[in-house]
Amino acid sequence: xxxxxxxxxxxxxxxxxSVLPVALKAQAHSGTPVLAIADxxxxxxxxxxxxxxxxxxxxVRALVAKAQEGVTKQAAGERIRAAVTSLxxxxxxxxDLLAPSPSDAEMIAGADxxxxxxxxxxxxxxxxxxxxxxxxxxxxxxxxxxxxxxVPASNALEQITQLMRxxxxxxxxxxxxxxxxxxxxxxxxxxxxxxxxARGVMSLLPSPAAAAALAPRGPRP
Amino acid sequence: xxxxxxxxxxxxxxxxxxxxxxxxQPQAVARLLQTVWASPRPSFWRRALDAWRLPALSGLGAxxxxxxxLMIGFVSRGAVTPNSASEPTVASGPATGEFPVQLAADxxxxxxxxxxxxxxxxxxKSVSVVGEFNDWEVDExxxxxxxxxxxxxxxxxxxxxxxxxxxxxGTLLVADPRAPKSGDADYGxxxxxxxxxxx
Numbered sequence: 567x568x569x570x571x572x573x574x575x576x577x578x579x580x581x582x583x584s585v586l587p588v589a590l591k592a593q594a595h596s597g598t599p600v601l602a603i604a605d606x607x608x609x610x611x612x613x614x615x616x617x618x619x620x621x622x623x624x625x626v627r628a629l630v631a632k633a634q635e636g637v638t639k640q641a642a643g644e645r646i647r648a649a650v651t652s653l654x655x656x657x658x659x660x661x662d663l664l665a666p667s668p669s670d671a672e673m674i675a676g677a678d679x680x681x682x683x684x685x686x687x688x689x690x691x692x693x694x695x696x697x698x699x700x701x702x703x704x705x706x707x708x709x710x711x712x713x714x715x716x717v718p719a720s721n722a723l724e725q726i727t728q729l730m731r732x733x734x735x736x737x738x739x740x741x742x743x744x745x746x747x748x749x750x751x752x753x754x755x756x757x758x759x760x761x762x763x764a765r766g767v768m769s770l771l772p773s774p775a776a777a778a779a780l781a782p783r784g785p786r787p
Numbered sequence: 788x789x790x791x792x793x794x795x796x797x798x799x800x801x802x803x804x805x806x807x808x809x810x811x812q813p814q815a816v817a818r819l820l821q822t823v824w825a826s827p828r829p830s831f832w833r834r835a836l837d838a839w840r841l842p843a844l845s846g847l848g849a850x851x852x853x854x855x856x857l858m859i860g861f862v863s864r865g866a867v868t869p870n871s872a873s874e875p876t877v878a879s880g881p882a883t884g885e886f887p888v889q890l891a892a893d894x895x896x897x898x899x900x901x902x903x904x905x906x907x908x909x910x911x912k913s914v915s916v917v918g919e920f921n922d923w924e925v926d927e928x929x930x931x932x933x934x935x936x937x938x939x940x941x942x943x944x945x946x947x948x949x950x951x952x953x954x955x956x957g958t959l960l961v962a963d964p965r966a967p968k969s970g971d972a973d974y975g976x977x978x979x980x981x982x983x984x985x986x
Contacts (some may be wrong), residue, residue: 632973645974711982732907740982
């Protein structure tokens with residue numbers, strides 16, 4: 567093999583190697599995977615719904631999981647369709663509330679929060695409590711879990727946003743959520759558990775003045 | 788490009804030789820130009836391949852470049868997450884009442900946390916775990932019987948709130964009795980919740 571051919575082959579190999587992951591990822595995310603829904607009409611309707619969601623930039627994986635959950639739970643076709651449509655609506659709402667550029671994880675966490683009854687404006691409040699670009703997926707997950715355990719949404723929001731503004735990391739906030747779960751399982755009321763655990767984390771954080779001084783500043787005018 | 792230029796020079800040289808080194812006459816110049824332009828041009832693909840010509844490399848060098856390109860491609864597209872599930876984090880899930888912890892601030896740099904699921908059933912012939920993390924696929928995460936009536940499996944999960952359930956003998960969906968319950972407004976079959984995060 568002469569040098570010219572070897573060089574050309576090498577170039578082709580490098581290009582293929584760079585493009586292959588893109589192609590594989592595209593295959594994984596583009597188009598709707600084959601759904602294991604027995605009823606053909608339901609399957610087509612759900613596929614259409616998922617395709618529509620994909621064209622609007624919503625996370626397809628969550629919708630596929632929701633459809634498959636219905637199959638595993640042996641739900642009727644109409645119920646699967648309704649569940650997927652409802653989730654697509656919540657994902658879209660969450661995307662708008664968490665603007666400007668929520669990640670898939672944030673949209674899914676937002677949709678879950680809406681599903682357990684967190685009022686929509688609270689998603690905006692959570693978003694604004696962290697600097698732009700820092701994920702609010704975990705604070706949303708913890709808010710969802712607290713509300714699901716019976717903490718009034720307003721109380722849960724107040725504690726979480728206070729922690730976020732004081733500089734608590736998502737790990738701190740997740741720790742509060744997990745501790746509250748354990749406390750509730752041990753018999754404490756959800757409200758009391760949240761107050762105690764949030765206060766515990768708060769005592770480890772810098773004072774409000776120090777947190778404000780450390781907070782990232784916007785661009786200078 | 789070099790080949791094309793060489794061919795052109797050769798054609799010009801050959802034509803000039805035919806003119807026996809006489810002073811260029813207008814007719815000779817015209818003939819020369821006609822000869823050059825009449826020559827078949829290299830095809831598009833030939834020129835494209837010429838444009839891609841690179842310095843020759845050894846087999847080892849070529850392999851290294853290809854491997855690097857492949858890795859860069861996978862990492863940059865998120866098909867491979869650096870450090871994903873690489874750290875042997877002590878995992879405890881619903882089995883112990885504690886919750887595995889691990890987290891990164893940004894979704895793109897999430898590290899997976901090995902999370903253990905445990906289910907007790909003396910009668911079960913098979914048990915698997917299903918949830919959003921495996922698209923509720925019944926056969927994807929089978930659990931292993933570690934002793935009489937105790938089934939377990941460990942699954943690397945992204946930090947966050949996960950809803951799951953156990954499937955006994957392929958069909959019976961059971962919530963985890965050791966974990967908080969999740970509501971299910973969509974299908975009316977409640978599961979369980981695990982909060983996964985980094986310690």
